[in-house]
Amino acid sequence: MKSRFVMEFERPLVELERKLAELRELNVSENPELAVEISDLGRQVERLHEETYTNLAPWARVQISRHPDRPKTQDYVDACFDDVIELHGDRHFGDDEAMMTSLATLAGRRVAVIGHRKGKNTKENLRRNFGSPQPEGFRKAMRLMRLADKFALPIVTFLDTPGAYPGVEAEERGQAWAIAESLALLSGVRVPVVVVGIGEGGSGGALAIGFGDRLIMLENAYYSVSSPEACASILYKDAAHACDAAVSLKMTAADLLHFGIADEIVAEPLGGAHHDHEAMFSAVGERVNAALNELVGEEPTDLVEKRYERLRAIGVFEEGA
Amino acid sequence: MLFGVVGSRNENRVRMPIADWFKAREDRKYTPSEQNRGSGDVPDGVWSKCESCKHIIYEGELAQNARVCNYCGHHFPLTAPQRIELLVDEDTFEETHAHISSGDPLEWSSPKSYPVGLESAREKSSLAEAVMTGRASIADHPVVIGAMDFRFVGASMGSVVGEKVARAFELALAEHRPLVLSIASGGARMQEGMLSLMQMAKTSAAAARLADEGVPYISVLTNPTYGGVTASFAVLADVIVAEPASLVGFTGQRIIEQTIRQKLPKGFQTAEFLVEHGMIDEVIPRSDLRAHIGLLLDYLDIPGGERS
Numbered sequence: 001m002k003s004r005f006v007m008e009f010e011r012p013l014v015e016l017e018r019k020l021a022e023l024r025e026l027n028v029s030e031n032p033e034l035a036v037e038i039s040d041l042g043r044q045v046e047r048l049h050e051e052t053y054t055n056l057a058p059w060a061r062v063q064i065s066r067h068p069d070r071p072k073t074q075d076y077v078d079a080c081f082d083d084v085i086e087l088h089g090d091r092h093f094g095d096d097e098a099m100m101t102s103l104a105t106l107a108g109r110r111v112a113v114i115g116h117r118k119g120k121n122t123k124e125n126l127r128r129n130f131g132s133p134q135p136e137g138f139r140k141a142m143r144l145m146r147l148a149d150k151f152a153l154p155i156v157t158f159l160d161t162p163g164a165y166p167g168v169e170a171e172e173r174g175q176a177w178a179i180a181e182s183l184a185l186l187s188g189v190r191v192p193v194v195v196v197g198i199g200e201g202g203s204g205g206a207l208a209i210g211f212g213d214r215l216i217m218l219e220n221a222y223y224s225v226s227s228p229e230a231c232a233s234i235l236y237k238d239a240a241h242a243c244d245a246a247v248s249l250k251m252t253a254a255d256l257l258h259f260g261i262a263d264e265i266v267a268e269p270l271g272g273a274h275h276d277h278e279a280m281f282s283a284v285g286e287r288v289n290a291a292l293n294e295l296v297g298e299e300p301t302d303l304v305e306k307r308y309e310r311l312r313a314i315g316v317f318e319e320g321a
Numbered sequence: 322m323l324f325g326v327v328g329s330r331n332e333n334r335v336r337m338p339i340a341d342w343f344k345a346r347e348d349r350k351y352t353p354s355e356q357n358r359g360s361g362d363v364p365d366g367v368w369s370k371c372e373s374c375k376h377i378i379y380e381g382e383l384a385q386n387a388r389v390c391n392y393c394g395h396h397f398p399l400t401a402p403q404r405i406e407l408l409v410d411e412d413t414f415e416e417t418h419a420h421i422s423s424g425d426p427l428e429w430s431s432p433k434s435y436p437v438g439l440e441s442a443r444e445k446s447s448l449a450e451a452v453m454t455g456r457a458s459i460a461d462h463p464v465v466i467g468a469m470d471f472r473f474v475g476a477s478m479g480s481v482v483g484e485k486v487a488r489a490f491e492l493a494l495a496e497h498r499p500l501v502l503s504i505a506s507g508g509a510r511m512q513e514g515m516l517s518l519m520q521m522a523k524t525s526a527a528a529a530r531l532a533d534e535g536v537p538y539i540s541v542l543t544n545p546t547y548g549g550v551t552a553s554f555a556v557l558a559d560v561i562v563a564e565p566a567s568l569v570g571f572t573g574q575r576i577i578e579q580t581i582r583q584k585l586p587k588g589f590q591t592a593e594f595l596v597e598h599g600m601i602d603e604v605i606p607r608s609d610l611r612a613h614i615g616l617l618l619d620y621l622d623i624p625g626g627e628r629s
């Protein structure tokens with residue numbers, strides 16, 4: 001059996017599948033009872049497969065969102081867009097590889113694309129901090145936002161980060177300042193902004209490029225105020241409660257739709273997007289294009305006003321006299 | 322005496338619905354200076370230990386010195402009412418948007434129920450939420466002012482803090498009054514999930530609108546200011562000052578230490594460290610804050626509410 005990355009919630013299923021495969025190696029003709037056992041086990045595997053992948057728990061979705069073979073920002077850019085020109089550097093300090101900024105063409109329309117960029121392997125991930133931007137990453141994103149605003153290019157962003165990088169240098173160079181300025185800038189760009197949550201949407205590091213005129217969430221992507229692990233270690237004083245925190249935080253695509261923060265959900269193949277990259281590329285490309293079609297006709301001032309109203313409406317509170 | 326009452330000794334500890342709670346609060350007719358003036362409010366023999374120099378200080382002495390240690394200059398935390406009293410001209414504060422209170426949108430129950438946590442925060446602080454906002458004047462400049470109170474769920478930003486801060490920006494914009502915010506926060510209000518995170522975008526968008534109109538905004542960062550509040554409206558001010566030795570940052574020190582697996586540099590994330598790295602304008606001792614903001618407003622305030 002081909003070795004594959006096994007997520008925690010898949011383990012019982014994979015174990016059963018392994019047993020079944022072992023039985024099938026044996027010689028059935030010598031042992032007719034074995035055939036019965038194999039067919040029983042086969043049915044068990046089918047049932048468990050169904051149970052494992054339908055009605056996924058939030059913590060299972062988090063694991064899927066982090067699956068190493070899940071399509072990433074660079075994959076969507078390569079597959080959905082043409083004539084891509086990647087732009088580099090924040091013009092202050094460096095070029096953060098955890099943030100990708102490109103000029104690109106989607107279905108004939110020229111756009112600016114910004115996205116968190118995880119690596120495909122350990123070597124890439126070390127360079128890209130596993131998709132966690134430093135301040136220069138956010139400043140690089142801001143460069144592209146200004147460029148998009150100046151040249152009337154709609155903005156498409158892809159969210160896939162565990163969060164902004166928590167390091168000494170990041171603090172020294174103003175991690176909080178970079179995120180805050182990005183939020184302020186993005187709120188006022190006079191072009192459509194379509195955001196796609198493709199994997200992890202970790203906290204302020206995701207939000208810095210993570211709000212706009214439309215939010216499209218992939219079915220198993222999450223978007224949260226905190227990673228479930230961090231929430232568990234703060235509130236439960238134990239990171240092992242991440243599974244409970246993932247439930248409490250209401251961080252799934254469906255939760256975001258419920259709270260009116262997300263606009264639509266893109267379905268994933270059973271078990272997750274990593275099972276069918278091509279299907280994801282075409283679905284995401286189509287949905288982003290459809291959202292842009294709705295938005296490009298709007299007056300820039302209306303777009304900005306509606307974006308503000310959209311943000312202003314988020315929050316749940318009681319107001320007395 | 323500048324400050325008197327600390328905590329909630331005189332507050333009603335009986336559970337009551339939020340509407341009654343507001344009414345009870347209204348009935349007390351809160352004005353910081355009056356409430357705090359009665360000498361009977363501070364029981365004799367109340368002492369506090371300075372966490373910096375370990376001196377034991379008489380509460381009355383602390384109160385007279387705006388809760389700054391006479392021995393080492395350590396700045397004790399201030400409540401939102403104390404902070405407002407410190408910063409504004411006497412008897413000029415008029416609270417706005419006082420009657421907004423948190424719901425429980427995520428139905429958060431474990432490990433501790435959110436509504437129960439909120440209620441104990443209300444009892445402890447006698448505040449409705451972690452930020453208090455209103456109109457006032459500072460050195461005769463009419464301003465909109467807001468102050469955050471760390472006693473209230475660590476002054477974390479949920480829907481109410483986000484809403485009240487956004488409204489403070491909008492009020493400043495509508496009335497062309499400079500905005501002064503005194504900030505302290507542990508970050509996002511975890512128990513409001515994504516609704517909490519989105520307040521960062523909401524308040525930053527409101528800050529951007531105020532900036533576009535050329536209305537001044539001054540932020541005063543106090544100990545501690547972290548997470549989603551630092552990474553949104555707190556640092557979008559025209560001028561940012563901080564109290565001495567305040568810790569200000571995005572990620573908390575424990576998490577950074579865990580990530581890099583080494584000791585943090587001395588003075589990391591202090592106000593002085595931030596000046597050194599060019600992130601804030603100045604460190605201003607508490608005793609000078611009001612005068613300093615007054616002078617800043619002399620430079621930045623819009624004459625007659627309009628720019629010529």
Ligand SMILES: [Zn+2]
Nearest residue numbers: 371374390393
């Ligand atoms: Zn002291």
